[in-house]
Amino acid sequence: MNQTIEDLKTRRSIRKFKDEQISDEELKTILEAGTYAPTGRGLQSPKIVVIQNPETIKEFSVWNRSYFPMEMPEDMDPFYGAPTLLIVLADSEVPTWKEDGSSVLAVLVNAAHAIGIGSCWIHRAYDEFSSKKGKELLKEWGIPESYEGVGHVVLGHPDMEAPEPLARKEDYIHYVD
Template structure:
């Protein structure tokens, strides 16, 4: 059995190389709409999407996240953070920060569902995308509240994820092997 949605799911890959050209507003709106239509616990819809297309702000978020991540007690994260050539957004011109109301029920799962909808919508309109959690490091420390205010993230909301969006520099066609032993059926 196959259909357009299943084919989009199978075709989607994490893209980490983008053209500088900004995405079109109608593409962005379709992706945001897909996020808004994600399922949420008890239909609370307690998420907030912050779209950042300002290059200076993206550079600031990259620098802040890397500075904070360099202090994390994880060698792999530290190595990434200390790599001068590493950009947490992979040079994407658009980043959607997905935040959730900390008082909501299962908000991390709700935000994850919204992120997945956005990733699939991006693929369906021909854009590259990647789910990036590294951005959360930018919101650690004393300046977190001020940064959230600067970005218009509502009070009581916490950034969970980000989705980077842009036109693909290269098409990825390789399909990583999928584990066969992850399903069992009880009938």
């Protein structure tokens, strides 16, 4: 099978990571691939924020957990102990910002898998960055307040076997004449 197709089919969400950080070269490869994701009118509306400071990731983990729709145990880490956290934001002044951000997220997780790095797409970035605290953070980072959160990607060396994928639903593909 073509290697790209094989990689797209074998990528799975990884939810247990080794402590060891990914290399700068691996990170750069994944980020660069993300910047080549298709975006509406080629406007490249997203930005990818990179966080590797363990203390900062911990703070974001607590913040992310606060937006869970149900009560979560105090020790539940929504980022699964991953040593690298990416946050994809996109400029809401661009009509396709949500799609653009999702496009980048999909490329990031697949690029990670293609070079043997585990990843998981994590939700609730919109809740975070539409809040007062989120807007203050954007200001601190020098990012315009029109940016909204689309999603996170956690990255690291997998400390688990990739699970089997669920069977694909039978009516996923719908042909019409």
